[in-house]
Amino acid sequence: GENVEQHPSTLSVQEGDSAVIKCTYSDSASNYFPWYKQELGKRPQLIIDIRSNVGEKKDQRIAVTLNKTAKHFSLHITETQPEDSAVYFCAASNSGYALNFGKGTSLLVTP
Amino acid sequence: DADVTQTPRNRITKTGKRIMLECSQTKGHDRMYWYRQDPGLGLRLIYYSFDVKDINKGEISDGYSVSRQAQAKFSLSLESAIPNQTALYFCATSDLRAQGADNEQFFGPGTRLTVL
Numbered sequence: 001g002e003n004v005e006q007h008p009s010t011l012s013v014q015e016g017d018s019a020v021i022k023c024t025y026s027d028s029a030s031n032y033f034p035w036y037k038q039e040l041g042k043r044p045q046l047i048i049d050i051r052s053n054v055g056e057k058k059d060q061r062i063a064v065t066l067n068k069t070a071k072h073f074s075l076h077i078t079e080t081q082p083e084d085s086a087v088y089f090c091a092a093s094n095s096g097y098a099l100n101f102g103k104g105t106s107l108l109v110t111p
Numbered sequence: 112d113a114d115v116t117q118t119p120r121n122r123i124t125k126t127g128k129r130i131m132l133e134c135s136q137t138k139g140h141d142r143m144y145w146y147r148q149d150p151g152l153g154l155r156l157i158y159y160s161f162d163v164k165d166i167n168k169g170e171i172s173d174g175y176s177v178s179r180q181a182q183a184k185f186s187l188s189l190e191s192a193i194p195n196q197t198a199l200y201f202c203a204t205s206d207l208r209a210q211g212a213d214n215e216q217f218f219g220p221g222t223r224l225t226v227l
Contacts, residue, residue: 001170009151032214043201043218044154089153093214098144098169103153 002027004092006102014110019077021105023090026071030092033066033073034099038087047088048075080109113138115219117202123225130189132222134202142205143185144216145169145177147198154201160185161207192226199223 003026013019025033034049050057050064050073057064061080066073073092077084087106091099115136124130134143145157156169158177166177174196178186189196202219 006153034215043220045218046215049215098156098159098167099214099216100156101146101154103151 002030002092002094002100004090004100004102006090006105008105009103010106010108012108012110013080015080015082017080019075019080019084019107019109021075021088021090021107022072023074023092023102024070024072025092025100027092027094028068028071029094032093033064034091035062035064035075036089036091036101038089038104040086044089077107080107082109082111085109115202115204115217117200117219117222119222120220121223123227124192125227126191126193128192128226130192130224132187132200132202132224134185134187134219136183136202136204136217136219138204138206138217139182140204140206140217141182142207143179144203144205145175145185145187146201146203147171147196148201148221149198157187189224189226192224194226197224197226 006023031052036044037047038044048064050066061078063076087104089104090102093099118133142161144159146154155171159167160179176188200222203216205216
């Protein structure tokens with residue numbers, strides 16, 4: 001089955017800096033790669049996703065890149081703000097199947 | 112707004128007790144999932160159901176069972192709870208029919224379960 005590895009497990013940045021979280025996956029058939037944000041005490045919510053026919057996708061300050069050859073994808077957050085502090089999860093799946101999540105990255109943005 | 116709800120939100124029980132966690136959704140989605148979240152271990156899939164007659168085991172199904180009573184309802188049972196089942200449990204839904212978004216999952220608020 002699919003195995004998703006996520007690094008780092010914790011990340012601390014200063015407000016205004018960029019943050020990068022990386023994930024690798026094992027199943028070459030995976031073609032959908034979402035990122036979820038979970039604020040403290042809240043439910044995970046989708047913030048951005050990418051499909052295998054695209055190499056990069058941006059939405060304001062967040063972007064995701066995908067390298068299918070190397071089987072890794074990354075989340076980039078620019079101009080970080082304190083409200084970006086949360087746990088971020090990457091996931092991978094083959095369309096039509098259940099998501100396999102990474103273990104999460106706890107991001108702290110300090111003012 | 113269409114939503115995913117879970118009951119109870121918090122539950123404390125004793126070892127050996129039978130517990131049922133319930134999930135309901137008004138999104139009209141066909142697919143439903145149960146995950147558990149433990150610190151440092153992320154979200155691990157327990158069971159999932161792609162329609163009322165379809166039940167599939169996930170990564171960590173031992174000690175759990177599920178029932179899909181209707182398209183909108185998916186229950187998780189712990190037949191004989193043990194302390195290492197103490198965790199935060201999330202239900203989620205997704206819609207196969209959504210154009211280009213067939214895998215996006217919408218999570219419920221979670222149930223915090225403590226087994227003493």
